[in-house]
Amino acid sequence: MSSSFGQVFRISTWGESHGTGVGVVIDGCPSLVPVTxxxxxxxxxxxxxxxxxxVTPRREEDRAEILSGVLDGKTLGTPIAISVRNKDHRSSAYDxxxxxxxxxxxxxxxxxKYGIRAWAGGGRASARETIGRVAAGAVARAVLKQAFPDMEVVAWVDQVHHVKASVDWGAVTASAIESNIVRTADPSAAEAMIAAIKEARDSGNSLGGVVKCVVRGCPPGLGDPVFDKLDATLAHAMMSIPxxxxxxxxxxxxAADMTGLEHNDPFYMQGCRVRTTTNHSGGIQGGISNGEDILMRIGFxxxxxxxxxxxxxxxxxxxxxxxxxxxxxACVLPRAVPIVEAMAWLCLCDHYLRQRCQRAL
Amino acid sequence: MSSSFGQVFRISTWGESHGTGVGVVIDGCPSLVPVTxxxxxxxxxxxxxxxxxxVTPRREEDRAEILSGVLDGKTLGTPIAISVRNKDHRSSAYDxxxxxxxxxxxxxxxxxKYGIRAWAGGGRASARETIGRVAAGAVARAVLKQAFPDMEVVAWVDQVHHVKASVDWGAVTASAIESNIVRTADPSAAEAMIAAIKEARDSGNSLGGVVKCVVRGCPPGLGDPVFDKLDATLAHAMMSIPxxxxxxxxxxxxAADMTGLEHNDPFYMQGCRVRTTTNHSGGIQGGISNGEDILMRIGFxxxxxxxxxxxxxxxxxxxxxxxxxxxxxACVLPRAVPIVEAMAWLCLCDHYLRQRCQRAL
Amino acid sequence: MSSSFGQVFRISTWGESHGTGVGVVIDGCPSLVPVTxxxxxxxxxxxxxxxxxxVTPRREEDRAEILSGVLDGKTLGTPIAISVRNKDHRSSAYDxxxxxxxxxxxxxxxxxKYGIRAWAGGGRASARETIGRVAAGAVARAVLKQAFPDMEVVAWVDQVHHVKASVDWGAVTASAIESNIVRTADPSAAEAMIAAIKEARDSGNSLGGVVKCVVRGCPPGLGDPVFDKLDATLAHAMMSIPxxxxxxxxxxxxAADMTGLEHNDPFYMQGCRVRTTTNHSGGIQGGISNGEDILMRIGFxxxxxxxxxxxxxxxxxxxxxxxxxxxxxACVLPRAVPIVEAMAWLCLCDHYLRQRCQRAL
Amino acid sequence: MSSSFGQVFRISTWGESHGTGVGVVIDGCPSLVPVTxxxxxxxxxxxxxxxxxxVTPRREEDRAEILSGVLDGKTLGTPIAISVRNKDHRSSAYDxxxxxxxxxxxxxxxxxKYGIRAWAGGGRASARETIGRVAAGAVARAVLKQAFPDMEVVAWVDQVHHVKASVDWGAVTASAIESNIVRTADPSAAEAMIAAIKEARDSGNSLGGVVKCVVRGCPPGLGDPVFDKLDATLAHAMMSIPxxxxxxxxxxxxAADMTGLEHNDPFYMQGCRVRTTTNHSGGIQGGISNGEDILMRIGFxxxxxxxxxxxxxxxxxxxxxxxxxxxxxACVLPRAVPIVEAMAWLCLCDHYLRQRCQRAL
Known part of the structure; x- marks a missing residue:
């Protein structure tokens, strides 16, 4: 059961770094969703x-092939299998x-754990495993976009070693992030981050950092209270990223440094919509989305x-x-950005479908 | 599916704050485990x-009754139902x-989410829900203690608002923590923490803080790589606590501030046991326990x-x-300590049983 | 995981025959369903x-208590715990x-299996375990009745040893079945069935038989093709009854004795509804309901x-x-009738909620 | 969730009849099992x-490729992906x-159900879906053979339309079944079965029948009582076959025609092994294997x-x-035999691994 995620929109990834390829099977995707x-x-x-x-110079086109579950650009409701062939693997480097x-x-x-492992290229522990997550995340995104066209998930590199971005959650755009190769939302920090990564790489060393992620346009009501709180499943999802x-x-x-009066987010009515004046809750209260932006930070x-x-x-x-x-x-963060976004889409899609069981949205 | 946790050792909690009571059913507990x-x-x-x-002055004995699954002090392998009756509920305060x-x-x-809620006492969102977790955690602990008698889980309050404990992970003992009502491992910080909580309470305000938790004596090999990494499921478990x-x-x-050379934990042989000289990994590598202490921090x-x-x-x-x-x-942390420990036991027990499917330990 | 059933509408039963009681927790029931x-x-x-x-002379009132999940006659969306206390247990008979x-x-x-068992009264293997199923089945029925007021599930005793009922699937009514203590749909067979049971009982022997069950008013589209076909999950449900x-x-x-031409159910249009002229399919084709009556037989x-x-x-x-x-x-069939009906309601409710994830009905 | 089966040894099949291919991912297979x-x-x-x-003249080599999870002939404990490419599809026949x-x-x-379907070749409802089951069944067999070398599963065609085999459960051998193209265990019935199938085919008609299956060498203790009884999950598995x-x-x-005294299987000691003199139970009592042969019949x-x-x-x-x-x-039974066997291996393997969680075998 190690390689499956989700309750209703359930994905199973497979594949080793230097095997024939990697892939994913999505079981539980609704029918009639446009996917290409x-x-x-x-x-x-x-x-x-x-x-x-x-980033790593391994040369892989990572060309995705949809093997099942989609016909004429629409999902069939049957399992969607997607695979990517491995091409540029040089196992000798791992002897x-x-x-x-x-x-x-x-x-x-x-x-x-296993008494055996596919040592070449890290085997199953390789970051190539995340290809299946990103592919499935694109399908989850399509499901949610059909239901909530304005919903978006945007992640970016907020810190690389000692270089920190300075940017407001609300101002970040997807296009700004893609405008620089390190995928930070703060253009003034990009050069310093890139330089730090190159310096670490050249000395054989490596760097960590922080990715931030915001979800906008999420409806209220997603997330199951108690164990599968929306934030608990997001934590699970993000902490499963290598x-x-x-x-x-x-x-x-x-939050530990604040009093309740400082931390509580006062409610107010904006027309007929319930809003909060601050967002220390990060868009989730009692494990359920409240309609405000969902704000996350992930440390690598x-x-x-x-x-x-x-x-x-x-x-x-x-x-x-x-x-x-x-x-x-030498630093995984620029490539981690789409993985973080994919895991967010997967979580949200699963909770959206779960909520459809629970109550009509 | 909101109220169940675990794959093999699976618990389902039930109950509202001001209903008849709260409880838990454990499905998947092995037989012949001593439990009282x-x-x-x-x-x-x-x-x-x-x-x-x-802590809150609500007067509840919280007397647990084992309704099934245990005979003459041993588990039967059948579901273990445990319940606690609610006694001192005063719903009028919630009108x-x-x-x-x-x-x-x-x-x-x-x-x-639901279009309805049990408003009295917070209903299902009340901390009374965690009674089932703590009860089930005691059973999970018994399963693991039978297999690994030296295993222990110790949590404590490390910070209340601006008051921080100063204590070494390795030196903390369960008895030290129980020696003060705020459950901190640093006796010199206890009085200041207690004073801060009382002051907040008297002014109608509240405080947050940080709980630390260490798992000692965990065997290597627990945790499923990819989605159900041991740290990912622990994150899920802890972030599901209110x-x-x-x-x-x-x-x-x-970790974001360190280079790879600083962060990596060098291996060495201690007799026939693989050890690390440092423990930045926190006892988990690639989502699998490595036999070192598991170190966690949870922010409230x-x-x-x-x-x-x-x-x-x-x-x-x-x-x-x-x-x-x-x-x-006014501050949930002193009572959160046994909840954090329970969630750790539940996670570890589930992964231990999962590993028994995967390979003999 | 032995004692849970269902994917979305998931029940966990607990309790031994001569323990404190028996019960069930339902996780995944939608909110705002009227239940009493x-x-x-x-x-x-x-x-x-x-x-x-x-039937067995054990004297039990089997008085159900709803412990959680229902407020003022409506479901909350939170787990519904229901319990029944055991009263008349005489363990000495089991020494x-x-x-x-x-x-x-x-x-x-x-x-x-377990190396231990609660021997008194059959312990977990007692038919008392089915109390939880019947209680949960009543909740599942309420969910489906809210969505499909005309849906009904009717089961009856069709055979006791050599006595067989002779009755048309379509003509059977719930009230006719309850009009005799053996719960057969054929009043002319009731007396002979009752006599056979009494005779077996008096000689210390016992009898088996056949229960038939029909589901009317089930919408087309329920059941997941491939592994969780509607008939496969109904088979699972029924074969789990003791x-x-x-x-x-x-x-x-x-079906083995028929040719394809004899067995196929021709389609025709009845207004805008797709119907079949015969019903050898028993209301299920390719694992999915087709809107015709679902017809089942279960051998005991x-x-x-x-x-x-x-x-x-x-x-x-x-x-x-x-x-x-x-x-x-001496014959379990009269009491098996409500259990068969409950298992059918549970299956159908789970598939109904699963279909709400998959596509709007 | 429609296309996954098993709790611990969990398979997910994918693929449409006339798509790129079909396949399966197995999640939860133990490591170090020899598989080729x-x-x-x-x-x-x-x-x-x-x-x-x-059988159908569609020309497919059905060449299996193991894409992941196996290294040098041994399982890695990671997901095993197996795929088969479709080759001879002629969709025009389905216009x-x-x-x-x-x-x-x-x-x-x-x-x-879906509002869309892959109509060519039956799409997901095609028998090609069962390729993934048969491939996964071979892996399940390898897991069980490693633990119980004498265990075997043998299925055969026992009836085609009006032609019935006459053969003793205990005498049937795998080689006898493979000695005739209709896969019956009774050589004297083979010719008549084959003739019946050819006649039906030539007239554009089709035939059903009965497959019998026996499991030998199954240890006592497999199967979870209550919902996941061994016979209930076998029923689920078999009834999921098209x-x-x-x-x-x-x-x-x-059983309905027998009294308890006729039906009960008396126990006796055979050395230190508990045996029964008859086997009306079919090797399963209270949902748990008792060590006798497991006997099943499946109607098509x-x-x-x-x-x-x-x-x-x-x-x-x-x-x-x-x-x-x-x-x-014109008759699916000869090709259904390996599918029935595969589903039996899958059920038994899952229950074997579940029992390893529950108690050491």
Whole structure:
């Protein structure tokens, strides 16, 4: 059950980094939703390796093929299978890692769990697994766009190491983010972020950072109270992205520094719509969307694979040294942006369909 | 599906604050695990209202009754139903809130979602719902203790508003935490935390804070990679607790400020056991436990219900004012500690049983 | 996961025969559905022991209490917990069965599975477990009746040992079935059935039979093709009732004797509604309802517990003899009727809500 | 959620008859199980069209490709994706059926459910969907064979229209069944069955029949009591196979004609093993396997698509006539045998892994 996500709109991803390919099966997508391969490809291109000179140079077109579930541009209601073939895999770069564990990577824990692992390219723990998420996210987006044309999900890189963007949640646009290769919403910070990534890469080191994400136009009423609160499932979704270490909604950890009177978001009527004057809640109250913008922050650690000699151990239980090889991102954040957006669409789509069971919207 | 959690060890909680009672059904508990009502009651007493003068004065014994699934102190493998009767409910204090929404509470969003809500005492959004979690957590703990006698989960209050504890993860003990009513691990901070809570309460205001939690003695190999990473399910679990706004594992958001070389945890052999010299990973790598301590931080917002006049709206779509009544915690953190521990036990127990399907431990 | 049923409208039953009681939690019921304890009690009274002189004389009022999820006669959208206390349990009658296995009962297999069992009264394998199903079925019925007021589910005893009813599917009414204590739809067969049951009971023996069930007014489009076909989930539901051995939909095993030309149900237009001239399909084609009556047959074996000396073995692996004691039904069919109906309502309600995710009805 | 089956060993099939191909993703398979493409291909070849002159002449090699989850002949514990490309599809034969509904096929109900369907070749309702089941069944078989080398599942055609096999459950062997193209276990009936199928085919008509299936070497303790009884999930599995109308375990509907004394299976000790002298229970008591052979019968209706002119309606709500075209089986039973076996392996594997959560075997 490790590779499935969602209750009603349920996706199952598959594939290893250096196997034949990767893909996803979506079970539970409603019928008659307009979906094309172009919708999917657009998002995959934003996630693709080799898209700029600050990401891994592995050359993959990541060409998506819809294998089932769509006819003449419309969903059939049957499972949608999407696959991408792997092309540029060079397993020889991983020979050493077959035996010796990269510090802070999943090499050791996969062996501890399964007693076996596809070591080449990180196997199942590779970021290539996220292709299926991004492809499925594009379908989830299509479902929601049909129901709520104004809904949008926008994520961006808000911090790379010591460089922080300075930008207002409300002012960020998708086009501004795509205008720079690091995908930050603050053009004045882009150059410094890019320079920091290049410097880390050139020294064999790596950097982490923070991605912010806003959902606009979400109707009130999404999210199941108690265990599957909207923010709890968003936390689950985001923390399932490789390299994430922290998640916050609305005020996040800063809520700890506030009193109730400072933190509470006063309600007011805007015509016949209930609004709040502030948004410390981040658009979610009691686990249910309230119609305000949903605000999230996700913390990413620096890439584990370094081109620097490090202390470690090997499969035979011996102390060892390892210096990484292969092609890796020195900073995953620019490519994490479409993954964060996809996970948000997947969560929201599942909750939207769940709400259709619960009560007519 | 809103009120169930877990895949194999699956719990379903039920009950409204001012209904007949609250409870939980556990489906999927292995047979022959020693469990008693005392094991459950011990944890419920730590969560109980009225336990000290910094928590809500509602008087509830919260006496747990095991209705099924246990015979002569051993689990039968059949569903374990546990219930607690509500006793001291005074719905009249909530008359006004039936019509007028408390800012930042779940009143408005429940109405938006369901078109109806049990307004008295917060209904299903009341913290009384967490009784079922704590009871089930005690059973999950018994399952894990049978398999791993040295395993322990310890949570404590690390921050209340501006008062922060200063304590090492490794040095914290369960008994130290229970030695003060605010449940902090730093005795030198306890008095200041208690004073801050009392001051907030006396002025009708409320405070938030941070709970830390450490899991010791967890075997390597728990957690499913990809979507149900151990940290992702812990994030889900913790963010489903009322009033939470943020979750971090290991280095958390601070990972963003580190380079890979600083962040990576070097491996070394300690006899035949793989260990790490640092623990920025927080005991989880690639979503799977690595045998080191699991380290978490959870951010809580201040209680929404205030005894202060606030701007809001009502069910009829009119602007309104509301000053809270009823009995509430001015700071939920002291009572959140056993809830955080319970959610950790529930997550770990589910992943332990899932791993038994996947491979013999 | 043994005791839960349904995907969206999901029930979890709990309770042992001689424990404190039995009950059910329903998670996923829509809000604003009218439900009362009387709706539930009416069905429980049809399932109750002691209701007539051809069923077990155990005296239980089986009084249902709604513990949560309903306010002022309307569902809240939150979990609905319903419980019934056990009253008239006499465990001493089971002393011998604690050690010696009843042939064809679940005594041995529970021990083989769990290494422990609640032997008194059959424990979890007792028919008392079905109280939760019948109570939940009454709620499922309320959900469907709100959406489709003309929908009805009618089951009856069609055969008891060698006595068979002779009655047309279309002519059967709920009131006719309730007019006789054996719950057959053919008044001319009732007396012979009752006599057969009494004779078996008096000789310490038992009888099986067949229950038929028809669903009328089901809209087209319910049922998920492939694995969760409507007939496949109905088969699952019915075969989960204790003592069932066979399930058939529409033509059933007789389909084997027909050619395609004989078996196919020709379509025709009745106004703007698609109808079929025959109904060998039993209202389901390709796993999806077609709007015709859904026709099912369920085969029940004779009760396993006999008041006759039989060859068997005991817990210590020794050959043994056993003559049953305690109070048992000599024929379960009269009381199985409301259980069959409940399982049908549960299946249909779950598929109805699933279809609301899939496409607006 | 329509296309997934299993709780722990969970499969999701995808694909339409005339799309790019069909396939399956298996999530939850344990690691270190030996699996090869040959294991899968052997079963697919038994299900393949064109394998003999009594099945559909569509020419498909049905060549399985394992896309992920297996490395060097061993499972990785990660999802196993298997796909088969469609080759010989001739959609033109279906032009008429795009508009006009075949009686007793899924054409109308798919339209009623989804408002759209892939009409060519039956789309998702085509028997090609079962390729994924058979492929996954081969993997499930490998898991069980590793744990229980003597376990076997053997199915055969027991009846075609009026021709019935006469054969003892215990005497049937896999090789005997494969010795004739109709896959019956009674060589003396094979010729008559084949003749009946050819005659029906030549007249444009079709035939149904009965498949029997026996599971040998199943350990006691599999199956979850209450809803997921082993026989209930087997019923679900078998009734999800296209064209099935009835399911029976052990005595089946004949149980209705027996008294308890006749039906009960007396226990006796065979060394230290608990055995029964008869097997009316069909190897399952209280929903749990008892170690005896599991005996099932599955009833199939005649193929719906006929080359004979029939009365029907069309998408526009008009009465119409239709004579089938395309390539179809006049009797699905010979090819249903490996599908029945696959569904049995899938059920048993899921219950085996579930039992590993519940208690060590």
């Amino acid at each position: 391969e172009e919708d999917i490809q657009r998002e995959l291109d934003r996630r693709r390796p080799g898209q700029s000179d600050i 050493e890692m077959a035996r010796t564990y990269r510090p802070s990577h999943a090499d050791y824990t996969y062996d501890a 390299a994430t270490k922290a998640f916050a909604v609305g005020s996040g950890f800063e 650690k620096p890439t584990a694979t370094l081109m620097i000699d490090q202390q470690t151990v090997n499969r035979d239980g011996e102390d060892a040294r390892l210096k990484g090889r292969g092609r890796h991102d | 009502e005392e094991d459950i009651q011990r944890e419920l007493d730590r969560r109980r209202p009225g336990q000290s003068d910094i 006004e809130m039936a019509r007028t929404y408390r800012p930042s509470h779940a009143d408005y969003t429940y109405d938006a 009033a939470t706004k943020a979750f971090a594992v290991g280095s958390g958001f601070e 917002k201040p209680t929404a219900t205030l005894m202060i006049d606030q701007q809001t709206v009502n069910r009829d779509g009119e602007d309104a004012r509301l000053k809270g009544r009823g009995r509430h915690d | 304890e009387e709706d539930i009690q009416r069905e429980l009274d049809r399932r109750r022991p002691g209701q007539s002189d051809i 011998e069965m604690a050690r010696t296995y009843r042939p064809s009962h679940a005594d041995y297999t529970y021990d083989a 003592a069932t051995k066979a399930f058939a939909v529409g033509s059933g095993f007789e 074996k004779p009760t396993a517990t006999l008041m006759i000396d039989q060859q068997t073995v005991n817990r210590d692996g020794e050959d043994a003899r056993l003559k049953g004691r305690g109070r048992h039904d | 493409e040959e294991d899968i291909q052997r079963e697919l070849d038994r299900r393949r069209p064109g394998q003999s002159d009594i 008429e059926m795009a508009r006009t509904y075949r009686p007793s096929h899924a054409d109308y109900t798919y339209d009623a 064209a099935t109308k009835a399911f029976a375990v052990g005595s089946g509907f004949e 209706k005649p193929t719906a698509t006929l080359m004979i002119d029939q009365q029907t309606v069309n998408r526009d709500g008009e009465d119409a006539r239709l004579k089938g075209r395309g390539r179809h089986d």
